[in-house]
Amino acid sequence: MENIEEDVQLGTNRYTEVQAIGTAAQTRMENKDYKEPPPAPLFEPMELSSWAFYRAGIAEFVATFLFLYITVLTVMGVQKSPRMCSTVGRQGIAWAFGGMIFALVYCTAGISGGHINPAVTFGMLLARKLSLTRAVFYIIMQCLGAICGAAVVKGFQGSRYERLGGGANVVGHGYTKGDGLGAEIMGTFLLVYTVFSATDAKRNVRDSHVPILAPLPIGFAVFLVHLATIPITGTGINPARSLGAAIVYNKDQAWHDHWIFWLGPFSGAALATFYHQVIIRAIPFKSKY
Template identity: 35%
Template sequence: MSEIKSWSFWRAVLAEFLGMIIFIFMGLSAAVGDPNDLNLDREIKVAFAFGLAIATLAECIGHISGAQLNPAVTLGLVTSCRISILRALFYMLAQMLGAVVGSAIVYGIRAEHIDSLGVNELNGISPAQGFGMEFMLTLQLVLCLVAFHDKRRDIGGFAPLAYGFSVTLGHLAGQVVFSSMGCRSPTRDVGSIQLDPLDLQLYRRLSMITGYVLSLGLQVIQIVTDVGSLVFQVYWAGPMSAGVVAALLYNYVLAPSDESFKEKTKILLCWAPEQEQECETEPLLEDVVE
């Protein structure tokens, strides 16, 4: 718990917030784009926009927060016992807020003829099939992230490039199922928001994006509706469950770790010696000796 008292912790949370704003802004700007673009050209443009954005941000803030920029990735890393539960919760909150702010910026500067922010829609398939597609797309992404966060490996400066390729791959593959391509991140579906102050459905739509942390109360109402249930099943349950499965698959099947359960528990609760040392760096709250 002592990590919350350090400046490095809050800088990392801020990095996730700002990184998500930039990521969503760049991606949605490309998704909105020119309505006269050919469908194939638009799909390739959007895929590379998201991929290049994540690679750039991974280089910019990777050394600060890990540039996770995805609640499914964060959940995968906490399942892998790479970060503490407290850090994961703050990261997810920052990512969700950043996604809403990023989409609001795009909406505010969009051309007048644009009334949507690249809404993701199922392309003639059932919610169960959409769940399966989101699960597979997120599985490869989180496997990639968990692998290059493995301290036993040394991939040098190629991590941002690998992250960008994985995101691009997922967007290109997702176009088969989703009219605006797969999202693989619950916050990516921020494109479904139409930020009209007079829209009476705004709060329900925001609940689709901010999910577990920001809209816990609204989820109960949301899930009993068809649209709410669809968004939860496909764009939340799919990626988040894939994040957990990818972490378990890598850490217990593909590349088992030698760390004991006690050591992993210490990391989750920020009791590990290396994390305690980090927490003591640049303290936010100084001990007062009377």
């Protein structure tokens, strides 16, 4: 009995901070167990001599390649059928995009961070979570991977690829360019905000299960955005995905509004970065780390 009382007393002393709830408890816990990681340097020339740097870029290339291969094939399968109900339909397309992001982020998060999207990389750069050197390298590899993924689909599909639109993003009939730009900004805002929230180092300290579950909300966010915006723009929210399909398809309609699929995602990523880093985390206003 004496030993039990000692265990109870030890437990009480050990977990007093955890028992409190609310903002005050969060503040005490932040001061106790969390230290803000330092910002990444803007230029890091030493990275260029590291194999880990190139391995991360290769991981981004392969992940984006696989992403385009599966998703473009899914889009073309739906386009080929005369009746939507005889295929996976728009919900199936949304699941293909969201599911692939879930799987690929899970596979590559420990190697490159699992960006698979220049807009995500841009947001991380603005938040100083990676260097400009790495960000530029990632975006180049993502775009090359997307081009190769779409090219392999075209090689397998032949004439059907061009007849079915090649999975290229265009503003839908009945929608304006402003509609398309707004959809891309808001969709990417949701995606990048989810990425920041799911990978927040502060949350990782408190909830050890978060790094394992992080790919799930990211993939689910992609799924939900596709459900909402497929009729408007075909859902870009990823400049590499839009560029790869446009280059390989290479028809006028794929290039008419292509700027929307760069300006929209990058604007949405910048807004999400500002919201999370400045409003939610208030990082610029902290006096100590």
